[in-house]
Every structure is written in structure tokens, then in C-alpha cells.
Amino acid sequence: MSDIDYLYSQGDRLEERNTYFYSQYHGAAFFPAWRASRQTALAQLPPAQPVPLAVAAERDEHPADTAALLANLLHTTPEAPERRLAKRLLQRFEVSKRLHRRYDMNFKAVADSGYDDLDLYLQFAxxxxxxxxxxxxxPFLNGLLKVVDSLISIHPRLSPPQGAQLAWLITAEQDWVARVAAQANVELAP
Incomplete structure (x- = not known):
């Protein structure tokens, strides 16, 4: 267990959004706390299943429908010119910690479109x-950490298939963090 509390995945983080501003620095003690939050969540989730790719949709002139945008981005190669749209969506999530169903031409959330479609968060992750x-x-790892925090915080609202997808995402997130740490010669404390 950890000497610090990992509060980022506690509470309802879609309603009580994390700001991550002025977060206290915990050094190496942060990693066990982060890992413990993930292990606690995994113990409550069904066995991991990958997030299924949605069927790609016809493209609009602007990325208004978030589900269609995510489906299209997941069907393109990561280095494609559309990556700029992935970066824009990441930026919108970083600002609001929410994913709305629709955005206007300037990537401003269409407020009455709602932000409670949990499949959007899974697809975004x-x-x-x-x-x-x-x-x-x-920056995408940073976004992944935050969206997983949000999903863990509301995991009781996930359907069993969504819970299995979250379990898969948690494992993939941990693998990515471990790769980055190994590249930086940082030992993640157990």
C-alpha cells in the first residue's frame, strides 16, 4: 500500500472534476498510490476485454459528432493528418475533463449535447x-491517465462490458507508464 492517498479517481469525477492544478509533489511515493488505485479498481471489474472499435462513419465537414469522430480517428493510422483532430479533442478534454456528444466547428462543446455517454470516454481512452x-x-498518456481516473471514479455506473473495457484500459495504461519509466531509467516502486 502507499503512504499517500490517490484522490484523483475518488468521488464522481464527471461532476466534481479534477483540476490537477497545484497538485502536491509526492515523488516516488506517487507511483504506489497510483498503482493501488488501479489495483483496487481492477479487483472490482470484470475480466479485461479490449475496447471494440466502432464502425467508421462518413466524415462531416467539421467534427461535430464525437462518436463518429472517435470512430474515424481509431480507424486511421496514428500519424495521419487527422492526428490534429485527435490533438484538438485531447485539448478539449484536458480543459473540461468531459467529452460532449457534439462539438461545433471551433471545437466548442455543444452544451445541451450532454457529457454522460460513457462509451465516449472508453473510446477516447x-x-x-x-x-x-x-x-x-x-500528452496522450496524460489524457489517458485522466480519463481512466474519471472512469474509475464512476465505475459502478459502467455496464459489465464497459467495466471489462475499463479493466483492459487500466492494464494498457500501466504498461505504457512502465515503458515510459523504463525509457527514462525511472524505477517504479512496487
Whole structure:
């Protein structure tokens, strides 16, 4: 167990959003706390199943429908020109810690479209993983950590298939963090 509490995945993080601003620095003690939060969640989730890829949709002139945008981005190669749209969606999530069903031409959330479609968060996390091997992917790891925090915080609302997808995402997130740590010669304390 850890000497610190990992509060980022506690509470309802879709309603009581994390800001991550001015987070206290815990050094190496942070990793066991983060890992413990993930292990606690995994113990409550069904066996892991990958997030299924949605069927790609016809493209609009602008990325208004988030589900269609995510489906299209997950069906393109991560280095495709559409990566700029993935970066825009990541930026919108980083600002609000929410994914709305629709965005306007300027990537502003259409407020009455709602932000409670949990499949969007699972697909967005899969998109972050889709970018993992690209140069400059660390912002997507950052987004993945935050969306997984949000999903863990509301895991009782997930259906069994969604819970299994979250379990898969947690495992993939841990693998990515371990790869980054190994590349940086940082030992993750058990």
C-alpha cells in the first residue's frame, strides 16, 4: 500500500472534476498510490476485454459528432493528418475533463449535447492508446491517465462490458507508464 492517498479517481469525477492544478509533489511515493488505485479498481471489474472499435462513419465537414469522430480517428493510422483532430479533442478534454456528444466547428462543446455517454470516454481512452507509439505521445498518456481516473471514479455506473473495457484500459495504461519509466531509467516502486 502507499503512504499517500490517490484522490484523483475518488468521488464522481464527471461532476466534481479534477483540476490537477497545484497538485502536491509526492515523488516516488506517487507511483504506489497510483498503482493501488488501479489495483483496487481492477479487483472490482470484470475480466479485461479490449475496447471494440466502432464502425467508421462518413466524415462531416467539421467534427461535430464525437462518436463518429472517435470512430474515424481509431480507424486511421496514428500519424495521419487527422492526428490534429485527435490533438484538438485531447485539448478539449484536458480543459473540461468531459467529452460532449457534439462539438461545433471551433471545437466548442455543444452544451445541451450532454457529457454522460460513457462509451465516449472508453473510446477516447482507446484513442489515447492508439497514439502511444507516435513521437510526442506523452500528452496522450496524460489524457489517458485522466480519463481512466474519471472512469474509475464512476465505475459502478459502467455496464459489465464497459467495466471489462475499463479493466483492459487500466492494464494498457500501466504498461505504457512502465515503458515510459523504463525509457527514462525511472524505477517504479512496487
Amino acid at each position: 482507446a484513442l489515447c492508446l492508439h497514439q502511444a507509439e507516435q513521437p510526442g505521445a506523452l
